[in-house]
Amino acid sequence: MKILLTGGCGYIGTNLTNTLLDLGHQITVVDIMWFGNYLNSHNNLSVIQADIRDIDKIPMDGIDSIVHLANIANDPTGDLNSKLTWEVNALASKFLVEKAIDSGVEQFIFASSGSVYGVKEEPQVTEDLPLLPISDYNKSKMISERVLLSYQDKLTLQIIRPATVCGYSPRMRLDLSVNMLTMQALTNGVITVFGGKQIRPNIHMNDMIGVYLHFLELGAKAPGIFNAGFQNISILDIAKKVTNHIPAEIKITESDDPRSYRQNSNKLINSGFSPEYGVDNGIIDVIKMYNAGTVKDEDHYHNMRIMKPIVGKNA
Secondary structure: OEEEEEOOOOHHHHHHHHHHHHOOOEEEEEEOOOOOOOOOOOOOEEEEEOOOOOHHHOOOOOOOEEEEOOOOOOHHHHHHOHHHHHHHHHHHHHHHHHHHHHOOOOEEEEEOOHHHHOOOOOOOOOOOOOOOOOOHHHHHHHHHHHHHHOOOOOOEEEEEEEOEEEOOOOOOOOOOHHHHHHHHHHHHOEEEEEOOOOEEEEEEHHHHHHHHHHHHHHHHHOOEEEEEOOEEEEHHHHHHHHHOOOOOEEEEEOOOOOOOOOOOOHHHHHOOOOOOOOHHHHHHHHHHHHHOOOOOOOHHHOHHHHHHHHHOOOO
8 A cells, every 4th residue: 555644753653654664555754854753764665854734745646545643743832833733733634635635545544633622521522522622733633624524525534533642652752641751750750740630541652553554454444533542541640650660759739731531432442443552551661761771851852842943933
């Protein structure tokens, strides 16, 4: 299969690209590379450094499927520059799907976000609940969904709403809850929890990759919107799980962050997907890579530290 993967140099994209290459697919990666490129050269890999807003630089001839991961990721970085966030997350999605249709691409898989639901009290947050996003990041994801759905009669469309991902990638992120709290314990012996009662869904990196492989294989058999999150636990409970693996003190401070959301992923499971990993696996991944000297608490593993000096030049 010939696959175009936007954001293929990112946290999830790097692992997904390597997995798809191992499976024998031909991959074209398009990534702006603000966070570097950790992909090795491969006969079946073409890597293009480009801004996804520049649609003319994105080749689609002969492409069977698109996996669209590229975005301004998460609430803090999305808030740095509203115009940039909306252009990259929403406008570029419109350009991509329209060119995909014109080029005869059969399948379009979009990485949305579980945060599009906003603050929810329901214990079972399913795909049919109203979306009440509260930040530029999740608002732009919601609008991207709406734009893409308007073209769903022209190609197979799958919209995935992932939970917060944990686990290792060569393009590591240490600003995601499980990875961050684990690194705090490793480097400081203290975990700082802001609030702690907020409930967040989680998914391990290996399962996240598995979800995209699942839909690439199913193709037109399973169009639609799917949650992808399997452990709905509080930030404090994540910290407690970390201390089961690393001796550390937990300090709780006040927080004005109201965001709590859960996910029910029964629709995904009913499509034939079975999760195999969890938060504990993510914690163990970070510990293993830290002890091996592969991962340290460095600026390039934190999106905000890289994005702040960039957004002024790329608005």
